[in-house]
Amino acid sequence: xxxxxxxxxxxxxxxxxxxxxxxxxxxxxxxxxxxxxxxxxxxxxxxxxxxxxxxxxxxxxxxxxxxxxxxxxxxxxxxxxxxxxxxxxxxxxxxxxx
Numbered sequence: 001x002x003x004x005x006x007x008x009x010x011x012x013x014x015x016x017x018x019x020x021x022x023x024x025x026x027x028x029x030x031x032x033x034x035x036x037x038x039x040x041x042x043x044x045x046x047x048x049x050x051x052x053x054x055x056x057x058x059x060x061x062x063x064x065x066x067x068x069x070x071x072x073x074x075x076x077x078x079x080x081x082x083x084x085x086x087x088x089x090x091x092x093x094x095x096x097x098x
Contacts, residue, residue, distance in 0.1 A: 002094035003062040005033075005069070009053040009087045016084035024077050031068035032060045053085075065091050 011017045028034070037056035044051065059065040068074055069091075081087070 001061065001096050003059050003065045004036075004092045004094065005055075005057040005059070005065050005089060006092055007055040007057075007087050007089040008051055009055060009081075009085045011053060011085045013084040016080060020077055020081045020084060023080075024074075027071070027073045027077060028057065028068065030073065031071065032064045033057050033068055062091060062093055 034057065035055070036058050037054055039053045039055065042049075042051045042054055057065070059068065069078070
């Protein structure tokens with residue numbers, strides 16, 4: 001079943017964050033991940049507007065999502081992202097009807 005990584009990111013260092021963005025794609029793809037949402041305009045319809053930069057990643061499974069996030073390949077990029085932003089991130093199981 002598909003799984004998702006959902007992150008709300010506040011960029012604190014745009015230069016470093018662009019460096020992260022330029023490098024993360026191949027590591028994401030190695031684990032079967034792909035972007036569904038990568039920033040972009042946000043229109044809040046309900047509640048407090050507490051989104052900054054919203055990112056949604058799709059993986060083939062929860063195991064693949066966790067493997068990517070905790071991998072040695074992603075570790076230096078995670079450190080770079082953390083030095084350039086403040087993030088809230090969650091792993092979310094997909095929906096399987098039936």
